[in-house]
Amino acid sequence: MIDFATIVEHETAAMADLLESLSPEIMVPTCPGWSVADLGAHLTAVQSVFAEAVESRATEPVDVEPARPADGEIPPALRAAGRRLVAALRSAPEGAETMTWAGLQPVSWSARRQAHEVLIHHVDAKRAAGLDAAIDRELAAAGIDELAEWHHGPAPEWATWTPSRAVLVEQSDGDRAWRIERGHLSGTSPNTGASYDLTTVCFVEPGPTEAVVRAGASDLDLWLWRRLPFGAVEVDGDRALAGAVYEDLVVD
Structure with missing residues (x-):
């Protein structure tokens, strides 16, 4: 069984490290119109919203719009959002549910969704840096299953x-x-x-x-x-x- 919380933890930390090494204005070829800063800010906001939903066991859509950090603060903000999300995922009781864009779902749904969110956006960051990018075979198949289901x-x-x-x-x-x-x-x-x-x-x-x-x-x-x-x-x-x-x- 894939430990999706650990994937979120490792991939978020690695992506934040990579973003810190790049100029924030570099454009992301796989996300037309987005800069590296836009990419990092987006993932920070998504993880923050999911963390809030899981922490509060939200039964209604979470009305949270995190303020965008200054460009130089995006990598540390992403690390903080990732740590908060991972802690929320790991502390949730088995079978707990929370509101998502797909309605009320088990926290395990959010863990898989957020693992693939950061996996794909880490690939985006690598492409912006001119690096090769690939996803573990088992994780990639799980990502295709998510596409197929949702x-x-x-x-x-x-x-x-x-x-x-x-x-x-x-x-x-x-x-x-x-x-x-x-x-x-x-x-x-x-x-x-x-x-x-x-x-x-x-x-x-x-x-x-x-x-x-x-x-x-x-x-x-x-x-x-x-x-x-x-x-x-x-x-x-x-x-x-x-x-x-x-x-x-x-x-x-």
Whole structure:
């Protein structure tokens, strides 16, 4: 079993060290429009909000907007936010729940979400520094599972999902595979009141596919988060369909 709190601890500390070595105005190629300072400030704020939610066992959305630190104070602020989040995750009783952007979830959900948040943004920081970046194979597969369950999970019950065509995303350094379907989603969320009418992608159950995207788990995870270019993976079958799926993936 992956100790996600320890991943948050180690990756946050390492990212803060890296940010401290970089000029804050350096732009982050994998986060268009963001500087290194913007990246660090974003992660500091996200970790602070999650720490507050876990500490308080929030049952409503946390109304906290941390003030952005001065650029030179971002690395120490990130370290502090990381330590606070890790302490909150580790001290939470087993089975405890807290409010998240996905509704009320077990604290273990927040631990996995925050582990992948810092893993991806540490990759962003490494790319800004001109460094190679990869994710541990087991962690990368867990990150793809998170995408499959939440960010691009099956269409919610309140939505109308009209499927079109599908691709298979296949791990070349393991035995995992995920089917991603492109289609049209419409409807209004009863939770937020937001209306949707768009072409998007959903991870769905096994079935027919018209293309196979293949790479190691690390590259697949980074590709699915648009941290690698489309051509960084092997594609068999309908390349245009695989490209359309790639363009519809979330970027954060």
